[in-house]
Amino acid sequence: MATDNLRRRLAELDAPTQMTRDDLRRRLAELNTQILEHKRVLHDLEAARAAVEHDLFTTPYPVLTLAPEITAEIFVRCLPGLERTGRRYHGDLSPMLLMRVCRAWRDIALATPKLWSILELSLKPLNSLHTFFVVIRIESTISNYAPLREHLRHLGDPFELPLLRSVKLFCPDYDNSVSVTVFDRAPLLHKLHAAHVLPNCVSLPWLQLTIFEGSIDDLQLFDRAPNLVEVTCTLDLVRNPSSFARKAHIRLRSLTIKRGVGYILQNLTLSALQHLDVSSESCDMELEAFIKRSRSPLLSLSVKATGRDFDRTRYLFLVATTLENLHIHSPSENTISSIFSLHAPSTLSAESFPNIRKLTLDGVDPRYGPDLLGLLDFLDSRSDCLPSFRLVWDYSPFLDYECYFGGSEETISAHLSRLAQDGMDIYLGTDEKNYVL
Structure with missing residues (x-):
């Protein structure tokens, strides 16, 4: 009796275990089949992705289908001109931003001289001049035959600048013990903008200058630059009015005075003057004497x-x-x-x-x-x-x-x-x- 009960108990335990194993084997077979199918599908998807990537990389962006000359003109028009904005190129205004998009844009930007025709540097220690020379060499290469203009601070030593035509100088607190001759070898330089009165230590090719804009504290400019034809000036604080010796200039055709009209007019004679703007100040007596003395047309x-x-x-x-x-x-x-x-x-x-x-x-x-x-x-x-x-x-x-x-x-x-x-x-x-x- 006891033996029969034991056999019956073992049979009850063995029956479900045997069924579960069969189910698991079937389930395992199903999973293996699904894995093989998914591997096949994944392989097909990877092949399709590779084909799409190939098409993507070989298909140019619409903007890259433009002729390089058109893209270059767009670049030039995207960046505001310094003369118009009075701002320096930096951040989103810099042509360097265009070079970060892609190699094609970088190549077009580097081959567009107008983007690199203005360079502004602030080099306070004189040992930074080596960096300046390196940058000038790079900029001169980029600019090719385009006029190159620099806005410079605190520079010394001469350097070949065959393309330089216009210079804007900032010299508010310059060390007069250092002689600056960096512009002595600029044969095309003819336009000077002085944001502050230039110290005597700055050497410039004065005989070449035809256009001047900036601050003065005496009339030495008209002696130094006898070939000037256009001057826009502001007279800084006159510390010693008696130091204003009378000057005559025979080539100046246009004069605009923004401050210090009286002091300047009463000490200048301009026989070739054609355009005069003294609307910043009223000084009728000095103006009348100036016109009588100059007899200019x-x-x-x-x-x-x-x-x-x-x-x-x-x-x-x-x-x-x-x-x-x-x-x-x-x-x-x-x-x-x-x-x-x-x-x-x-x-x-x-x-x-x-x-x-x-x-x-x-x-x-x-x-x-x-x-x-x-x-x-x-x-x-x-x-x-x-x-x-x-x-x-x-x-x-x-x-x-x-x-x-x-x-x-x-x-x-x-x-x-x-x-x-x-x-x-x-x-x-x-x-x-x-x-x-």
Whole structure:
């Protein structure tokens, strides 16, 4: 009896174990089959991926299908010019950014001289000059035959710069014990911008210079650079006015003075001057004496006429027969009324100033606006000899007033528009809007 029970118990235990093993064997076979199938599918996917990668790497980006010349022009137009922005190339403005995209862009950027025609370095210790020379060699190679301009700080020792045409120097705190001759071998250098008064230790090819812009503290510039034709200058603090010895220059054709007008004009004689801008300051007496002394054929004159009496601008009549472009900044009430007088001859009549082709008055005080009928009469009398007229107020002019003029009664705006339609370029309004349509 006991033996039968034991056999029955063992049979009960053995039956499920045997079934589980069979199920596991079947399951294992299924998994092996699935693994083989997935390996086959994975192999096919890897082959497809390799084919797609090959197609991707051999298919150029749409932008790379452009001709290199077009891409180069896009690069040039993407980066703002230094002269326009006044900013240095750095970060997103740097042409170096273009070289980080791909090898094709790098090659195009390196082969585009205009991207590398401006170089600005700040090298305070003189032992950094070796780095400067290396960079100059690289930049000169990149620039090929394009003009190369450098913006430099704290440099010494001469170096061959055959492409250099323009230099901007910053020398606020220079050590005068170090002589700087780095620009002595720049045969094409002709334009100099000095952000601060240049110390005497900076050597420059003065005889080559034709354009100067920057700060001065005396008039030695006009002795050092006898071939200058264009100067824009600001006079720094005059510590010793008696040190201003009179200078004469026979080639300068254009002079703009941003500060120190009186000091400069009373000590200069410019016999070849054609364009003069002294609109930053009012100094009628010095200007009159300068014009009398220079006897130059002025074609363009920009002045500030804030004097209460227009007789203070007698200097205008000294150049009346040659003047073609007259710009009056911040004209006084008497200046305005003497030009646009309805009941008296204009001080700028065609008889007195026969060659004026452009007349500009800006910064006009709202209290001193011209008599509009006088303005119409002035423009009508010069309609055949004054191609361009600008009058800029600080407020919107009222031109809807109707008046009888030229045989018809219309608004001031309509009369002015008729003159404009007849060929005169008229601007009458604010800095933002011209009210003559």
